[in-house]
Amino acid sequence: MVPVDYYIVLSAFLFTIGAMGVLAHRNPLIIFMSIELMLNAANLAFVAFASVHKTFDGQIFVFFVIAVAAAEVAVGLALIVEIFKSRRNIDVDEMNSLKG
Amino acid sequence: MNSDLIVFLVLSLVAIATALGMVFSRNAVYSALFLVLNFVTVAVFYLLLGAPFIAMSQITVYAGAIMVLFLFVIMLLGAENLPPSKALPWQRPLAFILALVLAVESVYLIISRAQSDGSITAPDASINTVENLREMAMTLFGQYLLPFEVTSILLLVAMVGAIVLTKQEKEG
Numbered sequence: 001m002v003p004v005d006y007y008i009v010l011s012a013f014l015f016t017i018g019a020m021g022v023l024a025h026r027n028p029l030i031i032f033m034s035i036e037l038m039l040n041a042a043n044l045a046f047v048a049f050a051s052v053h054k055t056f057d058g059q060i061f062v063f064f065v066i067a068v069a070a071a072e073v074a075v076g077l078a079l080i081v082e083i084f085k086s087r088r089n090i091d092v093d094e095m096n097s098l099k100g
Numbered sequence: 101m102n103s104d105l106i107v108f109l110v111l112s113l114v115a116i117a118t119a120l121g122m123v124f125s126r127n128a129v130y131s132a133l134f135l136v137l138n139f140v141t142v143a144v145f146y147l148l149l150g151a152p153f154i155a156m157s158q159i160t161v162y163a164g165a166i167m168v169l170f171l172f173v174i175m176l177l178g179a180e181n182l183p184p185s186k187a188l189p190w191q192r193p194l195a196f197i198l199a200l201v202l203a204v205e206s207v208y209l210i211i212s213r214a215q216s217d218g219s220i221t222a223p224d225a226s227i228n229t230v231e232n233l234r235e236m237a238m239t240l241f242g243q244y245l246l247p248f249e250v251t252s253i254l255l256l257v258a259m260v261g262a263i264v265l266t267k268q269e270k271e272g
Contacts, residue, residue: 002108005210007145008113014119014138016156016199019121023195029174034168035137037119040142043154051149056239062154063240066161067251071258073166077173078262084177088143093188 007048015075026091028080032073039069108148127180132170139163150221153236 014037021034043062050058084090118138125131139162146155174180240248 006108006112007182008148008183008210009207010115012210013116013191013203014142014205016206017116017119019202020195020199022115022240024123024192026191027128027179029170029177029179030131033131033170036162037122037138039103039196040139040162043158044142044145047146047149047151047154049134050152055144056236059151059236060240060244062151063157064247064251066157067255070161071254073169074258075265077169078265080168081173081177082233084179085139090179091142 004048004052009065011041011045014038014044015028026093028090028092031092032076032080036069036073039065104148107146111141111144115145128174129171129180132167132174134171136163136167139167150232153233 001043018034018036018041019040021037022031025034027032045066046062048060050056050062057093080090083095115138118134118141122131122138125134139158143155143158144161146152146158210262
């Protein structure tokens with residue numbers, strides 16, 4: 001069997017790549033996808049620990065994280081579409097006001 | 101080197117490569133497709149870790165629903181690539197350095213913890229799928245019933261919010 005630390009190191013790397021995506025990009029859609037990547041890395045760590053401790057609580061947490069991510073994506077993408085409709089641009093460096 | 105380890109190493113290479121491809125793609129559509137591949141790879145990791153229900157949810161909800169929504173919005177807005185004008189010159193190098201610091205820090209923490217308590221064992225994947233699903237349902241709808249209901253309210257609120265945000269204002 002693969003030791004669980006390998007999974008945790010992989011999860012840390014994926015989280016780091018996601019964080020780099022958030023820091024380096026100006027397109028909010030890619031920033032959102034990077035956030036999904038970070039949530040996914042956390043989920044991987046949850047499942048790895050759940051399988052070590054032979055309990056289901058970690059998997060249940062992953063279930064909730066997926067639900068929250070779905071809600072976040074629905075509202076966030078609606079906001080992006082709305083901002084694009086009013087300003088014809090979604091560059092986050094140009095966003096300095098939420099007022100339309 | 102046993103076969104599990106080989107599978108793990110190949111899959112983690114794919115996962116890291118697709119994650120990097122997602123971050124470094126010029127075109128946002130390619131980013132989204134790389135991310136779908138990454139989610140599928142992580143779903144295979146869940147199967148290896150003995151969590152089939154989570155793996156299937158991952159594929160249907162993340163790789164299916166959420167990424168389709170992303171692709172739809174990217175193509176609807178035509179926001180594949182922003183014009184490269186006025187990028188802050190120090191933003192990308194700084195992001196890279198900060199990410200490197202975060203990676204070194206987290207790997208150091210994991211390694212030092214693993215040496216100090218030494219009780220991290222190999223996961224047990226020899227779990228009966230049907231039994232696994234039944235046990236998980238018992239936990240979800242027993243111990244975690246209230247959070248489950250709260251999640252349903254959260255999803256309802258998000259749905260109503262998305263509809264209200266994108267609703268066309270009636271003239272007059």
